[in-house]
Amino acid sequence: MTRDHMSETARKPKIVFWGTYDLGKPRNRILAKALETKEADITFLHHDVWTGIEDKSQVSGIGTKIGLAWRWIAGYPKLLWRYACLGHQDAVLVGYPGVLDVLLLAPIAFIRREKIVWDMFICLYDTVVRDRKKFRKWHPVSVFLYLLEWVAVRLASYVLMDTKAHAAVVERLFRLKAGSVGTVYLGVEDQVFDITGDKPQKGSGGPLTILFYGQFIPLHGIKTIIEAARLSRDRCYRWVLIGDGQDAGKIRDMLETTDGDLDIVWKPWVPYSDLSVEIASADICLGIFGNSEKAASVIPNKVCQILRCGKPLITRDSPAIRELVETSEVGVKLVPPGNPQKLLDAVRDMEEEGLPQPRADLLEIMTQKAISNDLYKYLLK
Template sequence: MHVVLLGTYDLGKPRTRLLRQSLQAIDPGLQELHVDVWRGVEDKSVMHGMAARLSIGLKMLFGYPWLALRYLFCGRHDVVVIGYMGLFDMLLLAPLAKMRGKPVVWDVFLSVYDTWVRDRGMGREGSLSARLLRRMERRACRTADRLVMDTRAHAALLQQLHDVPESKLDAVLVGAEEGAFTPSGNQPAASTDTGVSILFYGQFIPLHGIDTIIDAALDPRGRPHSWTIVGSGQEAARIDDRLQDADTAHVQRHDWVDYAKLAGLMSGAHVCLGIFGTSQKAASVIPNKVYQTLLCGKPLITSDSPAMRELARQEQAGLYLVPAGDPQALLDAIDRFAQERAELPAVLHRHLCEDFSLTALTRQWRGVLEKAVAQ
């Protein structure tokens, strides 16, 4: 099977890097037609200043004609894959593939409309801009032959949002890069005298439910523990204000840590945190940090959700699933971990990791492409 990976896909996202690796395993002669638009943009919802927006706009303005020309003259292929973020790629480039009679697989990964309007509250639902964005995304969904999300729960959300036929939807897990995250065991590299050492890292967005973590950390039950909170983004200023107004000697706050240093940071913690948001989207996704924690073999506390139950269908040692938005349940899970950590296996989650290994992801992507070509 000959594949073209086309568009302005974000090379900074683990999802995209793993997609590329999977496609290269399926087609060693993979043709990549790419313009790098998103380099250096960690959180696309909080691009500050006209200069950053102008830079993105100019890259797209000059990049799309170049991509269109390269695609029209590219060699023989069976299927076109549009990676994340692919909304404009679908609107501007996918019609060229249809013109050449080639099926288009769109790795949607997330709905821009749902993220911008409903999850992050950056736009008002029903406003002109929101309606326009929704129509654009719906048009893109209709153009694609196959639409791929990260979980079946997330695919169901897209189906509901844009009236997508269920027969067009697929789900491929996100996973984590095995070279960057390797098992480090369930004990930290350095001990702590302040109870359990707890790590959260990620973008400060509503989906992550960071207030639940802060509530737990500031609760009397949370104060004997050591909390490290790493990240930046939409809600960072508000969270920092909360911490500044409280007694937080037991809380360490860092703006950001380089991706290459995350595994080392995780190895120094007893337990890592996932997400605790209460939105429909939060219940529909499994974030990168969950896969990375599992791959490192570290104890993990995260929300019990339909998405997580797709991966962890039964109770697993060192994996604590708690109700979303409930700081007391989070503290209960920490207490449970503290009581049983000496009995936990030295390395956790090996069985779960098999389900999102590169071999497993490649198998999933191959199935998607085969369905697209057969349509």
């Protein structure tokens, strides 16, 4: 073996995680950690745009929009210059939300002959127009979003989504070749969501506590949860809702017209670091119950976090969740979307079964090692 060949085989791959990706999202933090688990030369070139903006579809007010636009305008020249000055990279990873990043990065990456791996993660058009119905299909904003993403998915060498079902939605929506969009599962931040050594025990004599947390958006099906709570008057249940968002006004109206004898608690917000405490305090945790195509194609963060904490889970049945569990099993109940009676039946069944814990190996496809292997498969392809 020649010296040059030995040097080439020993060379670490060079990868840059580039753009305005939102480090407030667990997805991007998990990918950043996954990058560092391999023997690779990793560079992080990041400009913070999203601090203080949790729900991007809810950005409103001229001041907020101007401030957001200014942070973008101010950040891109520096980001692009720093990338152009880097030595050759084997791949450029662009995180969520990265549609503008891809559009601006592509010309320089093309000149440098470097592939772009875009973790699309959430399709803006699908989310804003089809799922949340913020704009009609042919509204100028809808058309603009679609065109931006239509171009971006073609400029990227590889596009990644969080489930195979979600990848298939993007392929159909943007008329891409079947199987062309890759999958890297969500994973979970183990250092935040781990109560395996301190699980509260049922039997204190208090009410059964059922927890939902997340944004109040159509995908999550909060109305279904409240309707199930209304049907549970004959049971000693305490329903805890944590969150805020697009449907908060509608949820508030529903709660105000609910009988006072129902035990429903709404906490608009708790710190991310305290979610594991809320999970530990619950007997049963809830996933999502929306009936849209998007709801059928995703496994939300909360599902992974709940399973990591070893808590009983009830969530909607879907092609996406079937990638994780084949059917309802010990500690996991899958119910039809938008059906409060089936949700309540699942709660009762789980209670009668003694609140069993889910299998510890359910998250095998979402371990840090599995995510790292899946990610590098595309980065080094």
